Amino acid sequence: MAELLFPARDVARVRFAVSPMWQLTTGHRLSASGTADRVHRSWLAQVRPRTAAAGLDRGWLAELLPPDSGYVPDFLNPAPAGPAPTLAEELAAIAATPAERIRADLDHLRHHRGGAGPRARALHADPAARLPHLLREAERYWELALAPYWPRIRALLEADVFHRARQAARHGTDRLLNTLHPQVSWDGTGLHLARRARTLARHAAGGGLLLVPTAFKGPGLSTRIAPPDPPQLAYRARGTGRLWEPRTAPATDALAAVLGRARTRLLVELDTPAATAELARRTGFSAAHVSENLTALREAGFVTSHRAGRTVLHARTEVAETVLRAAR
Template sequence: MVALAELAFSTDDLARVRFAVSPLWEVAPSFRLLRSGAAHPVHRTWADQVRPRLIAAGLDRGWLHELIPPGGGYVPDFLNPAPTGPAPAPAAEREAIRAAPADRVRQDLDHLARHQGALGRRTRALRNDPQGLLPKVTEEIETYWELALAPYWARIRAVLDTDVLHRARTAAEHGTGHLLDTLHPSLSWDGDVLRMARRKQPLTRTTAGTGLLLIPSVFTGTGLRTRTTPPDPPQLAYQARGVGSLWQARPVARADALSAVLGRSRTLLLASLENPASTTRLAHRTGLSPAGVSQHLTALRDAGLVSAHRAGRSVLYARTGAAETLLRAASA
């Protein structure tokens, strides 16, 4: 067992250090948390809302159930393709999974089998026919995204973007070496080498590719998650700053100011969307009629302040990033 891994950096490697916000890097750790059934100290509010949807959709016994083992451990690398830009769209990342080479999928599933002892029925079939069944996997990931992550993405994305801005400022003021040295307790920078403590596998440029891709995450937890699949750059997912306040309520202190612009009912709806909800639930929360709620939601959606997400037979409405900004400005 390797207690300390060392990754050397050339000038070119340092020049290729970058950040990315990746929707798919949130899928595996969030699914694992839901599957555990545990009352997480930070994500309990989110999990209590999403877990019933997960079960109702049958995702607790589907592809992700076999591909993402409970309690930690290896997740197949093809589920986390290297982000090609600073913030790839979920659809683009799913397409990268769908296009994963068959040999890559089989190699990853063999690795998963060694960790688990054996593959399940679905993963055995996937190993036999990657090209034929990867579309099924990506369809389930899309379903999971829509019911578990998309309604909350504006809030999650704000935390991730804030983390990247903080780290970028650290690098600008103190250098990339200092950034890497302070990124995580298990990492240390020494000259031209990044050392990673408590890593089970070696980490070299032969096994890891060039550069380094840093991925903040709200669901990863306090450990590091890594992916080393040449020719892709090595990827490190770490817990973003500010996760502890992610689900805290954000009351609108000056709803009257916003009401003068949007109207009382639409402001009330935006304030009530602290958590994503259906039209029926919003009618109960606000006292407005379901027809009135539907009409106002359509207007808010057309204005880019609300997004809609399919969750089984229901549609969940959520505030967008623009709405969060507007509410913060009204509360200032």
């Protein structure tokens, strides 16, 4: 059991963040593991073929995020500056990581794995030259595996934060910390982490505490201790088991009167991202008709499009999700 001293000033600095990079690192490791995960089965079935076709199952991320190692290089999960950083902001923070920090993390990864692959060695030798390759691959993985699903994932994470913030407001920070995760407990002076042997000296951990909900973590707790940043605790978000469940079809007559029946039908069908040909097959519309209406929906901010190899996947935006919820 590890203990992190937790004086009053740190209690006052407890905060949450929805981090795209935490979703990327945990999602990539799950995808690379080959595990037939019950919760994420449908997501994995769609994502694994795309990322493999793009070579992302054997690139920089595959070396730095091996599923057989418990350690993730700390520089890949920078401390979010605010409650909801964008992927671009987090990639910029990674790009600004000092070379000595990257080398120290890679040394730690090599210790955990008993060796280092060729890309990890190249990054260790020349971080400035090699880091841009890693960042471009991270962007590519995001585009293929996470961007089409981000409104749904982000809604899950924000719901978790809302629930826990309300819990703290009603019952206090002690209830928040003692119900966060089975491995976490707080006794009023210290935060205790079960099944963690490494001590957490307050002076070596930075001030405050950053709580990061994730969609792709297993049941365990992940920590990031990289002073002067606050310690990060990443945990599985509430409701993750229902993340990919089909949503109740909305009553769409009123919405169709505004958007038209074809566009409303396409929004309903985009409960999971799909290509133009797939949408044409499902709806019976011609591919040209689907394409024309998707263009209109995209220009209005209801749909985003993401290239996956030679296929373009279309996905609902948060605006569309809000409109459909209102129509239910």
